[in-house]
Amino acid sequence: NAGVTQTPKFQVLKTGQSMTLQCAQDMNHNSMYWYRQDPGMGLRLIYYSASEGTTDKGEVPNGYNVSRLNKREFSLRLESAAPSQTSVYFCASSPTANTEAFFGQGTRLTVV
Amino acid sequence: QKEVEQNSGPLSVPEGAIASLNCTYSDRGSQSFFWYRQYSGKSPELIMSIYSNGDKEDGRFTAQLNKASQYVSLLIRDSQPSDSATYLCAVNPGGGNKLTFGTGTQLKVEL
Numbered sequence: 001n002a003g004v005t006q007t008p009k010f011q012v013l014k015t016g017q018s019m020t021l022q023c024a025q026d027m028n029h030n031s032m033y034w035y036r037q038d039p040g041m042g043l044r045l046i047y048y049s050a051s052e053g054t055t056d057k058g059e060v061p062n063g064y065n066v067s068r069l070n071k072r073e074f075s076l077r078l079e080s081a082a083p084s085q086t087s088v089y090f091c092a093s094s095p096t097a098n099t100e101a102f103f104g105q106g107t108r109l110t111v112v
Numbered sequence: 113q114k115e116v117e118q119n120s121g122p123l124s125v126p127e128g129a130i131a132s133l134n135c136t137y138s139d140r141g142s143q144s145f146f147w148y149r150q151y152s153g154k155s156p157e158l159i160m161s162i163y164s165n166g167d168k169e170d171g172r173f174t175a176q177l178n179k180a181s182q183y184v185s186l187l188i189r190d191s192q193p194s195d196s197a198t199y200l201c202a203v204n205p206g207g208g209n210k211l212t213f214g215t216g217t218q219l220k221v222e223l
Binding site: 031033035040041042043044045048050056058059090092094097098099100101102103104105106 | 120143144146154155156157158161200202204208209210211212213214215216
């Protein structure tokens, strides 16, 4: 059982570069989420998708865009990376929007 | 006021003791509550979910919810060194479409 799969696991970017973080789930979940985790800040919601075809901003959306490609896949794009976006990024999914979420293994991103 | 608040710790308990972790939330309309465990360098792992007032037990873990006082707690009985981790409280504010996390409480179980 793969669950939630994120790629890549590690990435180093230069300031101004762009990249897309990929996330796929095989649990037939309706809702998907992108969080970032920084020391002392906990998990902060970037964007979420309550169901296929919908996306909404979370707490810290600036500098990011998302695409809910289909029910399985939810990608996060950084158009012009900044050092402030250095963080660990987690994708999660849940059966519906108010049920328990399951997390991928995370992507550790460093912007230099 | 933060939507979900937890004491950052660290909370130190001896092996075999009961660890008590607390979480308060600000939105009275919150309907779903979750506890996650996160080991250093790993992703959060779901331990318990609770949706109605009272206690819910699963093995050594008990989640307690008090909607009137707006707090949810996690008790870990017979604490083991392997329980040493950061425990995250998560709430579904207003029954909406997102899950909001507290900053977590670090638990250390000492031999």
